[in-house]
Amino acid sequence: MANNQTPLTEEEKKLFGDLMPEELEEIIDSGLNRRHFMKLIGLASAGLLAAYVVGAEQALARGVALDVQEFPPAAVENAVTVNFKINTQSVNVVVDSRMTLLDTLRERLGLTGSKKGCDHGQCGACTVIVDGNRVLSCLTLAATCEGRSVISVEGLAKNNTLNPMQAAFLKHDGFQCGFCTSGQICSAVALMKEAKEGQASYITSNIRQPQSSITLSDDEIAERMSGNICRCGAYPNIVAAIKEAQTGKAVEQTWQFVG
Numbered sequence: 001m002a003n004n005q006t007p008l009t010e011e012e013k014k015l016f017g018d019l020m021p022e023e024l025e026e027i028i029d030s031g032l033n034r035r036h037f038m039k040l041i042g043l044a045s046a047g048l049l050a051a052y053v054v055g056a057e058q059a060l061a062r063g064v065a066l067d068v069q070e071f072p073p074a075a076v077e078n079a080v081t082v083n084f085k086i087n088t089q090s091v092n093v094v095v096d097s098r099m100t101l102l103d104t105l106r107e108r109l110g111l112t113g114s115k116k117g118c119d120h121g122q123c124g125a126c127t128v129i130v131d132g133n134r135v136l137s138c139l140t141l142a143a144t145c146e147g148r149s150v151i152s153v154e155g156l157a158k159n160n161t162l163n164p165m166q167a168a169f170l171k172h173d174g175f176q177c178g179f180c181t182s183g184q185i186c187s188a189v190a191l192m193k194e195a196k197e198g199q200a201s202y203i204t205s206n207i208r209q210p211q212s213s214i215t216l217s218d219d220e221i222a223e224r225m226s227g228n229i230c231r232c233g234a235y236p237n238i239v240a241a242i243k244e245a246q247t248g249k250a251v252e253q254t255w256q257f258v259g
Helices: 010-019 021-030 034-045 050-061 101-108 164-171 181-196 218-224 235-247
Strands: 079-086 089-096 127-130 133-136 149-151
Touching: 010 021, 089 101, 101 127, 127 181, 133 181, 164 181, 164 235, 181 218, 181 235, 218 235
Parallel strands: 079 149
Antiparallel strands: 079 089, 127 133, 127 149
């Protein structure tokens, strides 16, 4: 794993010092690696970062350098070399021509943000953005991505700033266990482009009427996100997050308690 050269901010030092003191010196010396990042994700899922909002957002927005696992073509059955751009970084990777994009991201490039849920294109946990459109990476062959641009959840944040959709998901608690969240966020980001281009959905009325930019209703958001399943049932919060990210207007946070 390449070192993260960006020094920690004071907020991040406080965050790591309080929550991961045994690893603080390592992070300062060599940068944030995947193990630290996954631990942060776990803490976020457990709601333990609420008191460290600024430092947590900065740390979660940090890019994680690619760790390309290379094999010689002779060591790979049905080997093909694929050249594509992943999160603005160009890569050449030798893969089996039958290897999916999801497995390539997770097993060869070390980008484990995209999750393997059903592996049959039914849950949406593996959703990534290819050339601006959302695709199910478990049903997409890596070999078909030659020359294309792929964005996974790791590539949405810029420098130390979260993508507005990521920030909205945090604000509205649009995740619980977090397993589907990366796919949900990638799908939601691409959905914004679809709405901006006036693309119709199943419930859009009068689809023969060309439309420009669409401001999505709750029902429209729910329909367009129906391919992304959340086993925890965080749907109301996800809809609120997407609505706020699309309109730029604050949506009231709702908290639902059992009992």
